Amino acid sequence: MADVEKKDTVIIGAGPGGYVAAIRASELGQKVTLIEKSDTLGGVCLNVGCVPSKALIQAGHRLEQAEDGSTYGISTKSATIDFKKTQEWKQTKVVDRMTSGVQMLMKKHHVDVVNGEAVFLSDTQLRVMPTGEKQFMSTDTGQTFEYNNLIIATGSHPIQIPNFKFEGRVVDSTGGLNLPEIPKEFVVIGGGYVGTELAGAYASLGAHVTIIEGTKSILPNFAKDMVSVVLKKLKKKGVDVITNAMAKKSEQDDKSVSVTYAVDGKETTIKADYCMVTVGRKPNTDTLGLEYTKVKLNDRGLIEVDNQGRTASEHIWAVGDVVPGAALAHKAFAEAKTAAGAISGEKTANDWLSVPAVCFSDPEIATVGYSEAAAKDKGIKVKTAKFPFAGNARAVSLDAPDGFFRLIYTDDDNKNVVGAEAVGFEASTMAGEMSIIVNDGMNVEDVALTIHPHPTLNEPIQESADIAMGLPTHV
Incomplete structure (x- = not known):
């Protein structure tokens, strides 16, 4: 077996959690080794998940718009689509461009990228084998690393149900x-x-x-x-x-x-x-050799961590789809920065309440914090204020009047905002502001006094706050 190589910070998995952890750890002065079993960086989200799916969604919207512009008085001929070219655009102009950007970022931050599959030998050592060859652990084809700290960011994989094997059609x-x-x-x-x-x-x-x-x-x-x-x-x-x-x-x-x-x-x-x-999806934790470490799993195979991402092993951290909570790329981003900071001694902590959840359905849905039902389950007395997109000039001019925005706030003199929800055209663009409102503990007056430009799709946020204040403007 090859000699043991000493490493500072090792990260397993180059998806959203892994590559962001590598960047932040490097920025904080750590020497980083990033292990990835596939031949591309970026993980599921960037290669075969959230990014390419949005490309197909956009292509679908463009086709619908091209097929019928009669709402705007525009006469269009029947549109056609060359799906092969659509798929080529999705891959080369979107996915490949973004993955090459991640590769550039790894070089810029002097991250040592190692291709292969990692298996733990102990709380401080692991073995990296060529992808698909972990069964030959006794050979000299792999590398053994000893590390000071390690972050697990191995992501998840689709659940397969009986009688629906993933093959053919x-x-x-x-x-x-x-x-x-x-x-x-x-x-x-x-x-x-x-x-x-x-x-x-x-x-x-x-x-x-x-x-x-x-x-x-x-x-x-x-x-x-x-x-x-x-x-x-x-x-x-x-x-x-x-x-x-x-x-x-x-x-x-x-x-x-x-x-x-x-x-x-x-x-x-x-x-x-x-x-x-x-x-649904399952965490990629069952083939890592975690039984040779102190890391603990729950009954769903997720790694138990504290609010910094620290596992039961003092040397091992975990972020992203392998830990409890929503399997969201931006949640993994935040957890990655927290874990990397904690390794460097920073007093970081994750706040999962203000993590936005977005579904890029048609129209989109975005939520942050507590829903009305979840707040009541927590024993929090709340009220809601709701403004329809049908009353928003920008939404109407975009022929997208369906949907609404809703604030969930405490039923007391403070009227603190504990949740926000939106369903409507490009609701995802509202999620960042929604997260700030909840994360900063703003009350409805704070929101009502925040001037929003007109006409924009974000105005319903202020309009809902006006309603909560008992001073509605455009309804």
Whole structure:
């Protein structure tokens, strides 16, 4: 076996948590080694997740706009799409550009990038083998590192359900993003963030989409009145949404796939060109050799950490999809900076309450902090103030009047904002301001006195605060 190499800070995984941790650790004076098993940096989000999915969503919106401009008095001829070129644009102009940017950042920050798969030998040592060769741990083909501190940022992978093996015309979200053609019929199993986003994207591109969801509603983590706005738009696109449905089996040939599902015990089979399964993700923790460390896992395979990302091992930290909480890239960004700072002795801490959650559905949903129901569950007495986008000049001029903004604030003299919610055109652009409001503990008067430019989509934030003050302006 090769000699042991001494390392300062080692990071496993070059996704959002890993590469941001590498940057921050380097900025704080740590000598960083970044281990990544794939041949590209950026992780799932950048390569086969949130970034390329937004590219397809944008392509779908552009096609819809090109096909019908009659609302604005514009006569357009029938638009066509070359999906091969769309996929090439998504890969070369979006994904490849962003991943090359991450590579540049690693060089700029003098991060040593090592390609391979890591397995722990102890709390202070690990072995890195060429990808796919971990079974040959006794050979001399790998490297052994001894480190002062280590951050686990290995991400997650799609859950596979019985009778829906990911092969051929049954795909996971990665396969769904890289279909060779726009399907005429497309079945999506799972109506969470990813399923709803890609269902809407392919419907915009011309596919007839069927969503099969096991619970009573798609997007079950959002308030019912917000989801109803999204459902209205999905139905307008021709999407069929089947809830309380259990996917039973799939059968395929070289031309189609048949999907059988059951509702109240009654089975139905539908045929499609492709079936995409998006029922959740599992943390990548089971092959790391964590049993040779003091790191503790919960019953879902997630790593238990404190509010700095520190595990039960004094040398090991963890961030991103491998720790409890929402599996969001921006949450991983924040946790990465916190962990890197803590290793350098900074008094950092994570604040998960103000982490924005965004679904790039059509229209988009954005939330921060407590919902009304969650606040009440915590014993917090709250009131809400809601302003419709139909009363916002910018939204109306964009022909996007559907949706609303809502503030959740304490039912007392302080009227502190504990949550904010938006559903509507480009609601994601409001999430940053929403996070500041909740994170800074602002009250409704603070928000009401913050002058917003007119006409903009962010004005409903101030308008809702006016309503909460009992001084509504445009309603």
